[in-house]
Amino acid sequence: EVVLTQSPATLSVSPGEKATLSCRASQSISTNLAWYQQRPGQAPRLLIYGASTRDTGIPDRFSGSGSGTEFTLTISSLQSEDFAVYYCQQYDNWPPWTFGQGTKVEIK
Amino acid sequence: EVQLVESGGGLVQPGGSLRLSCAASELPVSSNYMSWVRQAPGKGLEWVSVINWEGNTFYADSVKGRFTTSRDNSNNTVYLQMNSLRAEDTAVYYCARILGAGIDPWGRGTPVTVSS
Numbered sequence: 001e002v003v004l005t006q007s008p009a010t011l012s013v014s015p016g017e018k019a020t021l022s023c024r025a026s027q028s029i030s031t032n033l034a035w036y037q038q039r040p041g042q043a044p045r046l047l048i049y050g051a052s053t054r055d056t057g058i059p060d061r062f063s064g065s066g067s068g069t070e071f072t073l074t075i076s077s078l079q080s081e082d083f084a085v086y087y088c089q090q091y092d093n094w095p096p097w098t099f100g101q102g103t104k105v106e107i108k
Numbered sequence: 109e110v111q112l113v114e115s116g117g118g119l120v121q122p123g124g125s126l127r128l129s130c131a132a133s134e135l136p137v138s139s140n141y142m143s144w145v146r147q148a149p150g151k152g153l154e155w156v157s158v159i160n161w162e163g164n165t166f167y168a169d170s171v172k173g174r175f176t177t178s179r180d181n182s183n184n185t186v187y188l189q190m191n192s193l194r195a196e197d198t199a200v201y202y203c204a205r206i207l208g209a210g211i212d213p214w215g216r217g218t219p220v221t222v223s224s
Contacts, residue, residue, distance in 0.1 A: 034210035036153075043202055043217055044153065049210035087153055091209065095166040097143075099153040 002026055002090050006100035012108040019075040021103045023088035028068045032092035035064055035073045038102075039084045047086075048073065075105070083107055110134045110213050112203045117218030120193055128188040128218055130203030135213075138181040141206035144188045146199035147217075154199075158206055159186065171197075193222045 003026040013019045023033065031051035036044040046055045048064040051071055061076040075082055088100040112135070116128040130142070137159075144156040157167045157177040165177050176189040186203060200217040 032209070036211075038153075043214040044211075045214070046210045046212040049207075053209075055210070055212065089153075089211065091206075095155070095158065096168050097155040097158075097206065097211070099155070102152045 001096060002029060002093050002098050004088050004090055004098055004100035006086075006088060006103045008103060009101070010104045010106060012106050013078050014108045015080060016077050017108075019078055019082075019105055021073040021075075021086055021105070023066075023071040023073070023100050025069045025071070025090060027093070029090045029092035031067045032090055033064075033066070033071050034089045034091065035062075036087045036089065037082075037084050038087065039081075044087065078105070112205070112213060112215035114201065114203050114215045114218040117201060117220045119221045119223065121224050122194060122222055124193050124222070125189070125191045126193065126220060128190070128201055128203075128220075130186040130188075130215060132184045132186070132203075135184075135205060136181075137179050137184050137186050142177075142179065142186045143204050143206045143211065144177065144186075145202045145204055145211070145214075146197075146220075147202070148196070148199045151199075156201070157188065190220070193220075195222050198222050 005024045007022045033051045035048040038044045052064045085102045085104045111133040113131045143158040159177045174192045179186045202217045203215040204211045
């Protein structure tokens with residue numbers, strides 16, 4: 001089973017600033033990684049797949065990078081609606097499909 | 109509009125059973141990987157099960173032997189039969205489609221509470 005470790009657990013950022021979230025895989029998963037945003041009380045929403053491809057309708061302030069075992073999600077200029085929990089998820093080696101434990105982006 | 113709507117959640121005693129339903133619109137369940145993902149209160153996401161277009165099913169170790177996923181193609185609905193429920197099964201259960209790259213869309217979820 002591929003274990004995904006996200007860091008930090010919580011990120012405090014001021015509106016307009018950049019946020020950088022990390023996800024590390026326990027083994028190489030190529031670029032078979034997705035990122036999700038989950039706002040309070042809502043279902044997760046797919047942001048990025050293939051490590052770096054934005055899903056339809058996702059603003060370009062969201063960008064993903066990485067391959068192998070190290071991945072990054074960057075939010076270039078945080079807007080109020082971006083304060084949420086973000087999860088990475090791998091689809092390279094399944095089942096199971098596994099998620100990281102999440103990073104909460106909160107207002108500083 | 110592609111939509112997934114879950115139902116069937118509620119309060120059940122330990123050892124009890126519950127069946128969740130996921131009604132799909134504009135998304136044929138018979139030709140997709142349809143999955144259940146759960147989220148315990150204040151916790152992260154955990155994949156639970158999937159049924160593929162061939163009708164094959166796969167389960168997380170934590171639910172294997174207790175949960176069963178099935179589908180009704182005529183009603184375009186996916187089910188999760190949950191037996192021998194435990195307190196640790198308490199969660200919001202989401203229905204979602206697994207794509208070749210990512211999981212999308214997701215339903216709004218249905219809450220399940222296992223408590224005496």
